[in-house]
Amino acid sequence: xxxxxxxxxxxxxxxxxEVILRCVPISNHLYFYWYRQILxxxxxxxxxxxNNEISEKSEIFDDQFSVERPDGSNFTLKIRSTKLEDSAMxxxxxxxxxxxxxxxxxxxxxxxxx
Amino acid sequence: xxxxxxxxxxxxxxxxxIASLNCTYSDRGSQxxxxxxxxxxxxxxxxxxxxxxGDKEDxxxxxxxxxxxxxxxxxxRDSQPSDSATYLCGVSSASKIIFGxxxxxxxxx
Numbered sequence: 001x002x003x004x005x006x007x008x009x010x011x012x013x014x015x016x017x018e019v020i021l022r023c024v025p026i027s028n029h030l031y032f033y034w035y036r037q038i039l040x041x042x043x044x045x046x047x048x049x050x051n052n053e054i055s056e057k058s059e060i061f062d063d064q065f066s067v068e069r070p071d072g073s074n075f076t077l078k079i080r081s082t083k084l085e086d087s088a089m090x091x092x093x094x095x096x097x098x099x100x101x102x103x104x105x106x107x108x109x110x111x112x113x114x
Numbered sequence: 115x116x117x118x119x120x121x122x123x124x125x126x127x128x129x130x131x132i133a134s135l136n137c138t139y140s141d142r143g144s145q146x147x148x149x150x151x152x153x154x155x156x157x158x159x160x161x162x163x164x165x166x167x168g169d170k171e172d173x174x175x176x177x178x179x180x181x182x183x184x185x186x187x188x189x190x191r192d193s194q195p196s197d198s199a200t201y202l203c204g205v206s207s208a209s210k211i212i213f214g215x216x217x218x219x220x221x222x223x
Contacts, residue, residue, distance in 0.1 A: 042214065045211065048209040048210055056209045056210055058210075101163075104160060105157040105159070105160075106157060
């Protein structure tokens with residue numbers, strides 16, 4: 001069964017460093033998303049991406065964040081200068097033909113900022 | 115601010131019984147509603163989606179939607195120990211899903 005994959009599973013970085021989180025969405029899906037979940041808190045939307053551009057972003061997704069689809073399969077989230085409060089699980093999700101349809105989540109990347 | 119509210123629990127249900135999970139939402143324009151299961155340290159796993167008023171059944175799971183009351187529920191019949199997890203209610207808003215904080219369900223033997 002097709003699934004969303006994410007790498008790495010765990011990333012440890014120093015405050016101020018740049019990190020890139022990688023995702024491979026399900027192959028025939030058209031809509032891609034990043035969410036994050038701080039330990040013990042709810043899953044929060046960061047950004048949605050369709051047709052090679054951002055379709056919506058949250059207040060969390062400030063200038064330190066960017067997304068890219070560098071080729072036909074990968075979808076990346078870059079944090080330019082990490083802060084302690086960026087420590088969280090980051091989930092990539094994708095959905096097929098409509099943004100209102102079911103979203104399928106990857107296993108997540110645990111980001112720890114020291 | 116569009117909100118999705120869930121009772122955080124924990125909800126403790128004996129094995130074999132029916133577990134009932136509830137969710138309310140604030141955005142009347144929402145079109146799609148989802149239940150995800152999340153085990154500790156894992157990602158959300160889609161269990162059910164529902165788009166129109168009424169009931170939708172899939173195996174031991176039944177989702178119920180009442181748009182007039184802005185209410186979604188999930189029933190789990192014949193609860194099993196493997197059902198112990200946090201259940202997230204998700205409501206579509208534009209191109210994203212807004213999640214509740216989740217209800218922790220514990221199935222006791």
